[in-house]
Amino acid sequence: MEPFFDISVITDNFTYFMIGRYPHGPLGGVGLTLYLAVVSCILSFFGGLILGLLSVSRFSVVRYPALAFINLVRGMPLLMVIFWMYFLMPALFGKVAENNTVIMALTLFTSAYMSRIVVAGIEGIPKGQTEAAISTGLKQWQVMLYIVLPQGLRNMIPSFVNQFVSLIKDTSLAFIVGVSELTHVATQINNRTMAFPTEIFIFIALVYFILCFAFTSLSRWLEGRLSWSKAN
Amino acid sequence: MLNYTFNWSIITSGQYFDWLVTGLLTTLKLSAVSIVLAFVLGLLIAVMRMGHNRPFRWFAHVYLEFFRNTPLLVQIFFWYFGSYKILPTFINDWLNETGFEFAAAAIALTIYTSAFIAEDIRSGVLSIPKEQMEAARSAGFSYLRSMQYIILPQAVRITIPPLVNQFLNVAKNSSLAMTIGVMEMTYQARQVESYTFRGFEAFTAATVVYLALSIIITALVNIYNEKVLNAHKAA
Numbered sequence: 006m007e008p009f010f011d012i013s014v015i016t017d018n019f020t021y022f023m024i025g026r027y028p029h030g031p032l033g034g035v036g037l038t039l040y041l042a043v044v045s046c047i048l049s050f051f052g053g054l055i056l057g058l059l060s061v062s063r064f065s066v067v068r069y070p071a072l073a074f075i076n077l078v079r080g081m082p083l084l085m086v087i088f089w090m091y092f093l094m095p096a097l098f099g100k101v102a103e104n105n106t107v108i109m110a111l112t113l114f115t116s117a118y119m120s121r122i123v124v125a126g127i128e129g130i131p132k133g134q135t136e137a138a139i140s141t142g143l144k145q146w147q148v149m150l151y152i153v154l155p156q157g158l159r160n161m162i163p164s165f166v167n168q169f170v171s172l173i174k175d176t177s178l179a180f181i182v183g184v185s186e187l188t189h190v191a192t193q194i195n196n197r198t199m200a201f202p203t204e205i206f207i208f209i210a211l212v213y214f215i216l217c218f219a220f221t222s223l224s225r226w227l228e229g230r231l232s233w234s235k236a237n
Numbered sequence: 238m239l240n241y242t243f244n245w246s247i248i249t250s251g252q253y254f255d256w257l258v259t260g261l262l263t264t265l266k267l268s269a270v271s272i273v274l275a276f277v278l279g280l281l282i283a284v285m286r287m288g289h290n291r292p293f294r295w296f297a298h299v300y301l302e303f304f305r306n307t308p309l310l311v312q313i314f315f316w317y318f319g320s321y322k323i324l325p326t327f328i329n330d331w332l333n334e335t336g337f338e339f340a341a342a343a344i345a346l347t348i349y350t351s352a353f354i355a356e357d358i359r360s361g362v363l364s365i366p367k368e369q370m371e372a373a374r375s376a377g378f379s380y381l382r383s384m385q386y387i388i389l390p391q392a393v394r395i396t397i398p399p400l401v402n403q404f405l406n407v408a409k410n411s412s413l414a415m416t417i418g419v420m421e422m423t424y425q426a427r428q429v430e431s432y433t434f435r436g437f438e439a440f441t442a443a444t445v446v447y448l449a450l451s452i453i454i455t456a457l458v459n460i461y462n463e464k465v466l467n468a469h470k471a472a
């Protein structure tokens with residue numbers, strides 16, 4: 006009788022799971038998953054910051070379009086955003102690599118969620134600070150840049166880390182447009198070997214879990230530390 | 238968009254319209270089944286997580302961390318491709334008879350969502366003053382009965398807005414079921430695109446449907462917040 010769990014399929018393909026065909030071919034597996042998550046996270050940090058600032062602007066000309074965009078994206082499934090990008094980017098920019106299509110989709114999607122974190126962070130700073138800063142003669146944008154944002158951003162760090170965890174999970178959807186990240190690699194190996202779907206999918210679930218749990222724990226630790234230093 | 242003539246009639250009537258409507262119905266059905274089951278399961282996990290029974294609490298803790306920290310897509314694939322080895326034969330037989338795609342998607346969505354719902358319920362319970370539990374216990378209720386009659390009825394009322402948002406998340410997340418061949422909204426939009434090469438129209442239709450769903454549900458939550466929660470606070 007064959008063993009209940011046959012982990013040889015994991016050990017045989019371990020490097021393929023981790024880095025794909027790299028260095029002899031394109032990066033894949035866990036390496037590509039992290040690459041997609043990190044690049045999209047950095048881009049959507051700035052995207053979220055800009056959208057967040059626009060959506061609390063005093064000028065309705067920029068506030069309403071920003072809010073409309075944020076709500077549009079938040080009302081859509083990520084899969085839909087990926088399909089939109091997959092379909093629109095070539096029409097607008099000509100040939101675009103799948104990796105970049107996915108990064109673009111993840112960035113747009115996550116920026117909308119990040120913008121809410123930014124708004125919450127800005128609103129969490131007491132009004133008195135803004136008033137004090139204005140009365141010392143600073144302009145509105147200077148107040149935001151030098152007084153509110155530096156403090157607000159610090160409070161947002163745990164939420165940003167949580168958003169990064171969501172991003173790691175969301176990169177699995179890149180599978181749908183054929184980007185060879187971890188989930189895609191797993192389905193490839195599954196299609197090739199045929200007999201070990203249970204082992205393969207439990208294994209990649211554990212890999213994602215380890216990645217995400219590490220960052221979730223980091224976020225909790227940061228939350229505790231930041232609130233501690235604030236109390237003192 | 239250069240030199241592109243829109244042809245909306247293709248998706249507002251005829252065969253492709255029917256596809257999109259069946260897609261929407263499948264999305265709603267899948268979401269409804271999953272949210273109801275996820276609520277029951279989430280309630281159970283939340284009660285276990287907050288109880289005093291160590292093995293139960295430990296189990297609930299692992300459950301919450303594990304299912305919240307793995308991608309839904311991987312969970313769907315696990316149930317669809319890999320679950321046959323760990324499920325009893327009679328369940329496998331039953332699943333194969335009743336359309337396995339839908340069942341696998343529903344199981345994955347239920348379990349994934351239940352972990353988030355459990356946390357919502359837990360924070361609802363934590364917002365109920367501790368004295369209520371103490372009073373209930375000293376009046377002779379057991380832990381489970383105090384939960385059942387005193388704490389949960391109040392906590393669930395506070396939890397309803399986040400729960401409704403979870404329904405919205407389920408509706409959006411159910412789009413992942415297309416990867417295993419469940420013919421829901423996104424699947425049908427994709428299908429219309431590949432049959433007609435009218436991607437712009439097809440994706441617009443699906444986007445509008447998802448947006449309408451979230452606008453309607455968000456509006457309902459706002460009404461609930463104003464009418465029920467605030468009225469309750471004022472009283």
